[in-house]
Amino acid sequence: MSATGSRDAGATAASHGVLAIRAPNWVGDLVMATPVLEAAAADARFERVAILLREHLVPVLAGGPLENLVAPIARGADESALYRAQRADVALLLSNSFGAAWRAFAARVPLRAGTSLAGRGALLTHRCTPPTRAARRAPVPTAHLLRDAAGLVGIAVPDLHPRLSISAATRERVQRARAKLGLTPAAPTVVCCPGAAFGAAKLWPPERYAAVLDALHARHGLHALVTGGPGEEALVATVCAAARTPVQSLVGSERDLDALKAWIADARLLLVGDSGPRWYAAAFDVPCVSLMGPNFPELTATSLERCEIVRVDGLECAPCLERTCPLAHHRCMRDISVERVLAA
Numbered sequence: 001m002s003a004t005g006s007r008d009a010g011a012t013a014a015s016h017g018v019l020a021i022r023a024p025n026w027v028g029d030l031v032m033a034t035p036v037l038e039a040a041a042a043d044a045r046f047e048r049v050a051i052l053l054r055e056h057l058v059p060v061l062a063g064g065p066l067e068n069l070v071a072p073i074a075r076g077a078d079e080s081a082l083y084r085a086q087r088a089d090v091a092l093l094l095s096n097s098f099g100a101a102w103r104a105f106a107a108r109v110p111l112r113a114g115t116s117l118a119g120r121g122a123l124l125t126h127r128c129t130p131p132t133r134a135a136r137r138a139p140v141p142t143a144h145l146l147r148d149a150a151g152l153v154g155i156a157v158p159d160l161h162p163r164l165s166i167s168a169a170t171r172e173r174v175q176r177a178r179a180k181l182g183l184t185p186a187a188p189t190v191v192c193c194p195g196a197a198f199g200a201a202k203l204w205p206p207e208r209y210a211a212v213l214d215a216l217h218a219r220h221g222l223h224a225l226v227t228g229g230p231g232e233e234a235l236v237a238t239v240c241a242a243a244r245t246p247v248q249s250l251v252g253s254e255r256d257l258d259a260l261k262a263w264i265a266d267a268r269l270l271l272v273g274d275s276g277p278r279w280y281a282a283a284f285d286v287p288c289v290s291l292m293g294p295n296f297p298e299l300t301a302t303s304l305e306r307c308e309i310v311r312v313d314g315l316e317c318a319p320c321l322e323r324t325c326p327l328a329h330h331r332c333m334r335d336i337s338v339e340r341v342l343a344a
Contacts, residue, residue, distance in 0.1 A: 017047030019153070020071075020088035022095050022104065023057070024146075026197075027257065027276025030060050031283055032143045032302070033094050034163045036150045037066050040092070043155055050086045052079070059258035064165025083107035092153055093124070094146055113152040115145055126152040139298035160302050164283040166261050174262035177254040183223060190222040190269040193277040194239050195232035199323025201294040202273050204333050206235060210242035211338045212271060217245040222268060224248065227255045271341075274300070282307060289344045293332035294320045308344040310336055 021040060024030045030053070041049050053061070055072040071086060073079055080103045083091065091104040093114030101120035104112045113126035117137075121127050128148045131138045143160045150157055175185060183189065194209045196202035213224040224243065227250035228236045240247045250263070264270055264277060265284040272278050274292040281288035282303035292300075292311040296319050311332070312318065318332045325332075 018086060018088050019043075019046040019049045019090045019092060020083055020086050020104075020109065021049065021051050021092045022100050023051050023053040024095050025054055025057075025097070027057065027060060028279045028300070029094075029142055029146075030057055031162045031164060031276065031279035032160075033146050034061075034066070034283070035143075035157050035160050036094065036146050036155065037061075037069075038163060039150065039157045040155050041066060041069060045154065046090075050088070052082060052086075057257070059256055060164070060261075062165075062258045063167030063170060063261075064163070067165075079103040080107040083109055090153055092149065092155075094149060096145075098123075111153070114149050128152060139296035141302045142299055143302040162279055162283040162303060164261055164280065166265060167258075170258050171262050173254055174259050174266070177250075177259075178266075181225075181248050181253070188220070188222050188268045189263075189266065190216050190224050190271055191264050191267045191277075192224060192226045192239065193228060193270070193272040193275060194226065195228040195235055196273045196275045197229060198275070201320070201322055201324050201330070202275065202333070203235075204273060204291050204293075204336060206238040207242040208336075208338050208341075209239045209271065210244075210247065212341050213239075213243055213247055214245045215338070215342055216269070216271075220268075225250055225263060225267075227251070227260065227263065278307065279303070289341060291333065291336055291341065293330075293336075294318060294322055294325075296321070310341055310344050312336060 024033055049069055050071045051069045052073055053070050055074050058070055058072050061067055061070055084107050088109045090111045091109040093100050096115055096117045098118040098120045101123040105123040112124050114124055116127040116129045130140050147157045192209055194206055216222045224247040226236050226239050233251050236249050236251050240249050261280055264280045264286055267286055270281040270286055270288040272290050274295050278288055278290045285306055288307040290307055290309050292309050312335045315332055317327055
């Protein structure tokens with residue numbers, strides 16, 4: 001990956017005091033960014049570090065060393081004003097959108113570093129350009145892009161294993177929720193997250209999730225817990241209704257992004273599509289089976305030590321990167337069988 005800007009980006013950053021990091025907007029990308037965030041927080045060259053993070057994602061970083069560095073971005077807030085309020089001297093953009101770069105530019109942050117994507121290269125003072133293949137951007141693991149962007153301001157990231165923390169209070173409220181569901185602290189569980197905020201193209205049929213959960217209960221005695229984000233209540237209910245063994249919904253229980261960390265950390269297995277909770281499992285070293293359809297597997301090809309990716313190879317239309325299947329057959333997900341998932 002090529003980089004442009006100052007000949008000594010580290011020295012440039014050292015002459016300034018406040019580093020404002022614009023965090024990613026997706027749960028998975030935010031978790032992948034935690035090694036960068038912790039390395040930045042430990043970098044003594046900066047007088048202060050602030051993590052600009054969308055308000056609904058703040059619970060992801062709760063309970064750990066990064067929590068007190070977060071500057072929440074409220075819905076509809078003036079992000080440029082937030083940079084000015086932080087008196088930022090350096091903006092490290094871990095969000096790859098044009099808007100993120102424009103708002104740092106509009107705030108007149110002197111040094112603006114990030115990947116040269118979405119046509120925003122001219123707005124950055126320091127940028128790295130992902131490689132291309134046949135005149136198109138080559139898929140590079142997101143965690144690698146985040147690390148390379150940090151390098152533009154001299155931040156060394158020692159490893160890419162994601163890190164999350166759970167407070168004692170959150171653990172206690174999840175244990176109380178388990179007890180209400182009739183689960184002892186030692187009861188083995190599988191957490192299932194069948195949804196996908198990205199769009200319908202990433203969804204596997206709910207009756208197949210149910211069939212896998214039935215088999216895991218019969219073979220391994222795992223108690224299934226099905227959960228999802230706001231707006232996924234009907235999908236969760238459909239999975240639960242299709243199961244023939246006792247499957248419990250976390251709708252109506254503790255299922256916010258902070259509590260989800262404790263549910264997954266305590267599980268024997270996470271069954272998930274290609275979505276953010278997969279990275280919770282990586283952070284806590286929990287075995288995970290992830291079903292992938294319209295995305296490039298290379299984009300998330302890190303922290304795979306305990307994760308099995310199940311996908312269909314050889315489809316001419318995949319990966320399409322679309323939110324809904326443009327051909328209406330959805331074969332990249334529908335051709336994944338229950339047997340393949342169980343074999344993983």
